[in-house]
Every structure is written in C-alpha cells, then in structure tokens.
Amino acid sequence: MSLAHLPTPLERAGRLGEHLGIDDLWVKRDDLTGLALGGNKARKLELLLADALAQGADTLVTGGGPQSNHARITAAAAATAGLGCHLALAGPRPAHTDGNLLLDHLLGATLHFDGAIDYYDIERDIEQVAERLAAAGRRPYAIPVGGASVIGAAAYALAVDEVATQLATLDAAPFDWIVVADGSGGTQAGLLAGLGTTRTRVLGVDVGTRPDLDTAVPALAHATADHLGRPTDLGPTIVDHDHVGRAYGWATEGAVDAMRAAARTEGLILDPVYSAKAMHALTTHAREGSVTGRVLFWHTGGAPAMFAQEFERPLTR
Ligand SMILES: *Cc1c(COP(=O)(O)O)cnc(C)c1O
Numbered sequence: 050m051s052l053a054h055l056p057t058p059l060e061r062a063g064r065l066g067e068h069l070g071i072d073d074l075w076v077k078r079d080d081l082t083g084l085a086l087g088g089n090k091a092r093k094l095e096l097l098l099a100d101a102l103a104q105g106a107d108t109l110v111t112g113g114g115p116q117s118n119h120a121r122i123t124a125a126a127a128a129t130a131g132l133g134c135h136l137a138l139a140g141p142r143p144a145h146t147d148g149n150l151l152l153d154h155l156l157g158a159t160l161h162f163d164g165a166i167d168y169y170d171i172e173r174d175i176e177q178v179a180e181r182l183a184a185a186g187r188r189p190y191a192i193p194v195g196g197a198s199v200i201g202a203a204a205y206a207l208a209v210d211e212v213a214t215q216l217a218t219l220d221a222a223p224f225d226w227i228v229v230a231d232g233s234g235g236t237q238a239g240l241l242a243g244l245g246t247t248r249t250r251v252l253g254v255d256v257g258t259r260p261d262l263d264t265a266v267p268a269l270a271h272a273t274a275d276h277l278g279r280p281t282d283l284g285p286t287i288v289d290h291d292h293v294g295r296a297y298g299w300a301t302e303g304a305v306d307a308m309r310a311a312a313r314t315e316g317l318i319l320d321p322v323y324s325a326k327a328m329h330a331l332t333t334h335a336r337e338g339s340v341t342g343r344v345l346f347w348h349t350g351g352a353p354a355m356f357a358q359e360f361e362r363p364l365t366r
Pocket residue numbers: 088089090117118119194195196197230231232233234235236237320323324349350351352
C-alpha cells in the first residue's frame with residue numbers, strides 16, 4: 050500500500066554537525082513521511098496494511114502509550130482503507146485529550162484504557178482486544194507495539210535501499226554510522242537486515258519502551274533478513290541504554306538541550322520521547338569520539354507528542 054511520501058529527503062545538517070563536532074552530519078527526514086503528520090511508522094504500515102488486507106481483515110488493532118505515534122499512524126492507515134481501528138493504550142485514561150491522543154479521536158479510532166503499564170501487558174491487551182473483536186464476528190489484524198513484526202521491520206530494510214539510491218545520485222560515500230531511536234526496536238532491526246555486512250554501523254538509542262532490546266533487535270533483524278531472502282549474516286547490534294532518563298516518555302534535560310540545538314541550528318524539530326534522546330546520545334558519543342565520520346541521524350518523527358500538556362514544563366524551563 051502506498052501511504053508514505055517516499056523517498057523522504059536526505060539532508061546535510063552542517064550547522065548542527067559543527068555544534069556537535071561531527072564533520073559530516075546528515076539527517077534522513079522520516080519525520081516527513083506524510084501520513085497523518087508522519088513518522089517512521091508510516092513505512093511499516095505500508096506493508097502491515099497490505100498484509101492485513103491480503104488476510105481479509107476489517108479492523109486493525111494495536112497499542113502503546115497514550116501518546117503513541119504508532120497508534121496514531123495505524124489509525125490513519127486504517128482510515129485510508131476503510132477499516133476499523135482499535136487501540137489498547139497504557140495506563141488510565143489521561144485527563145487531557147491532547148497530542149497524538151487528540152489525533153486518534155479525530156481519526157476515528159476506538160480507544161481502550163485497560164490500565165496496563167508494562168510493555169508485555171500492553172502486548173497482551175492488544176491480543177485480548179483482537180480476541181474480543183473476533184468473538185464478536187469481526188476480522189481483526191493485530192499489530193504488536195511499534196509495528197515490530199517481521200513485516201513491519203522489513204520496511205526499514207527497504208529504506209536502506211532508498212538511502213543507497215540517494216547516495217548514488219549524490220555520488221556520495223556510504224555512512225560510517227546511522228543513529229536512530231529504539232522503541233520496539235523494529236526500525237533498528239530492519240536497518241540491520243537491510244545493511245547486511247556493509248561497513249555502516251547502527252547505533253540504536255534505547256528510550257525505555259521495552260527491557261529486552263539487546264536480544265529482541267538481533268533476533269528480529271535475523272528473521273527480517275530471512276523473510277526478505279537476504280543474507281542473514283548481519284552487523285553487530287549496538288544499543289545505547291544510557292540516555293533513557295527516569296523512564297519512557299520522561300523528557301530528560303539532555304534531550305531538551307538536544308531539541309534546542311537542532312531547532313536553533315537547523316530549524317529542525319525533534320520530539321521529546323524518541324528523537325531528542327537519540328540526538329542526546331549522538332551528542333555524547335560525538336564528544337567521546339565513539340561516533341565519528343560520516344553520520345546519518347535517522348529522524349523518526351514524533352512531534353505531535355510534544356503538544357501533550359505534560360511536555361509544556363520541560364520544554365519551557
Ligand atoms: C516508534 C518510534 C520510534 C522507534 O521505532 P521502533 O521501530 O519502535 O524502535 C522512534 N521515533 C518515533 C518518533 C517513534 O514514534
């Protein structure tokens with residue numbers, strides 16, 4: 050299904066690179082994938098929606114935090130195909146309907162707040178909502194948190210090919226590093242599957258979504274490469290766990306500083322939950338000299354979450 054505006058721009062970020070001490074910094078603008086304000090999940094939903102329709106589904110079911118970008122984009126994808134959408138969202142129903150939650154309403158999704166907080170409980174809630182729908186005669190298609198199935202991750206193996214084509218057009222060398230935020234890990238896994246044993250390393254930055262990235266990412270990368278019929282000999286899984294802060298969804302001071310730096314050097318808007326923590330990690334690694342050379346920061350989107358009330362204080366202090 051064609052849902053995303055592709056290819057997304059590949060842009061040089063000279064002023065931000067200078068600020069960070071990186072000679073050659075580029076940004077892959079997957080915040081501009083278009084569908085319902087964009088983000089990385091639009092790529093995954095192209096393949097997931099196609100699979101759902103091939104299976105005869107009439108309803109998409111997924112979940113995440115109340116400010117889940119994946120939930121918002123799944124609701125939009127369902128709308129484009131005339132399917133229903135049910136979302137199992139973490140915790141109690143929030144006092145304010147803002148940010149992504151407001152968009153979920155606008156897009157017509159049915160929301161379930163079952164109180165689950167833990168990652169695995171949300172995954173179980175998604176399955177339970179799907180089972181209830183099936184028992185009521187619907188044909189649900191359940192999508193895990195973050196769209197991190199083999200089919201969802203495959204979209205990011207294909208995105209590696211997109212960047213290779215863009216680099217060939219620019220007559221530019223491959224990147225030494227790709228830096229990306231890790232939620233469910235599906236994006237990093239897909240990138241690893243697409244890169245194979247090329248020299249480009251991927252630094253995934255844990256934002257606190259799930260506790261098992263170190264094992265889940267390589268397993269999903271391997272399964273995704275296998276699914277696509279590509280070599281399953283892959284590069285190392287490198288995950289930074291040092292920039293989560295207090296928990297998933299809490300804006301750290303370093304993340305807010307990174308948002309300011311991107312905004313004030315490039316007019317580039319990051320989000321406080323994912324891309325700002327990834328940029329904070331890149332700032333640290335650039336200073337320590339552990340990430341150098343030609344660096345691609347993969348911007349995964351997420352800006353709508355910053356308009357949730359909880360981010361007013363951290364973003365204005
Ligand atoms: C979901 C998401 C991520 C993480 O992607 P995963 O494939 O779940 O690891 C990063 N940034 C934003 C804005 C997201 O919504």
